[in-house]
């Protein structure tokens with residue numbers, strides 16, 4: 001900054017002018033900045049409002065669309081639970097194993113056949129809250145040879161789900177149930193809850 005030369009002693013005219021100029025300049029700069037801030041604010045807040053309005057509109061459209069899709073397609077009937085492409089019916093009453101299997105067939109389903117660890121975990125947790133529950137697994141045809149109701153044999157990777165010391169065939173137990181944290185073989189003529197399983201409707205093929 002170049003210093004203004006001071007006037008001779010006793011004459012402060014130059015000094016006063018310089019201070020006034022500086023003050024004026026500062027004021028002007030301040031006003032300019034304030035004006036610029038004001039000017040730059042106006043379009044941005046308008047844009048924000050427009051953006052919000054747009055989002056609101058998209059949200060409303062999405063909500064309406066979702067309601068429409070829900071009306072068009074439900075993967076499972078109302079009283080069934082959807083899990084990974086299938087619908088599960090958890091009975092509220094209790095029946096023996098054979099009547100449970102029949103009840104599922106009458107609904108176009110099957111006493112549950114387990115195909116994955118995730119499904120096993122989901123079913124075990126859900127049935128634990130409800131109580132002893134039949135699954136579609138038995139060794140009715142040949143003792144100690146377990147088959148699912150779809151005819152497939154029980155694979156080795158599922159053996160770990162038997163509760164400790166089960167299956168023990170205690171007094172002839174040929175039907176498998178969910179019991180606490182794992183499976184148990186129980187007498188088929190005892191009444192228990194049951195789980196049916198069927199394929200979910202694909203939402204890409206409207207009914």
Ligand SMILES: [Ca+2]
Pocket residue numbers: 139143144169172173174175185
């Ligand atoms: Ca048995």
Ligand SMILES: [Ca+2]
Pocket residue numbers: 166167168169170173184185186
């Ligand atoms: Ca047992």
